[in-house]
Amino acid sequence: MDIKEIQNLIKFVAKSGASEVKLEMEDVKITIRTGSGKTETTIVQAAPMAGVPQVAATVAAQPVASTEAAAPQAETENSKYITVKSPIIGTFYRKPSPDKPNFVEVGSEISIGDTVCVIEAMKLFNEIESEISGKIVKILVDDSSPVEFDQPLFLVDPS
The missing domain is CATH 2.40.50.100 (RNA polymerase II/Efflux pump adaptor protein, barrel-sandwich hybrid domain)
Structure with missing residues (x-):
């Protein structure tokens, strides 16, 4: 599975409204969770593939990092409610x-x-x-x- 296919899968899941999708193949396991405007993607490589693990890890790290930075600020604003x-x-x-x-x-x-x-x-x-x-x-x-x-x-x- 290449990066374009993974990106298309993420877009498809986001548009479909599904809250969680798990895909397991011989060499790749992908879990995509959506909810309240956030998309979290976890990609685990069981068998090494040339070039794909580094790029896949980059795709997964970007959404997770941005949601972690925003969460504490929103949590403190809404904690009194x-x-x-x-x-x-x-x-x-x-x-x-x-x-x-x-x-x-x-x-x-x-x-x-x-x-x-x-x-x-x-x-x-x-x-x-x-x-x-x-x-x-x-x-x-x-x-x-x-x-x-x-x-x-x-x-x-x-x-």
């Missing part, structure tokens, strides 16, 4: 129906038990209620987007 996470897999909706207003906006005050969004799973619309009180600081998911279990949906300032 509480994250509301998705309790189920489904499609995230900010409003109860297309003709109704959004449940919450940035700056909205919420209380325990307030509905913050709806997640559709298997044609059932599940109202997601807040388990905390505070102010919505950031909405982390676009309307009508698929969400995973335990994916962050909102940042809430509890003060």
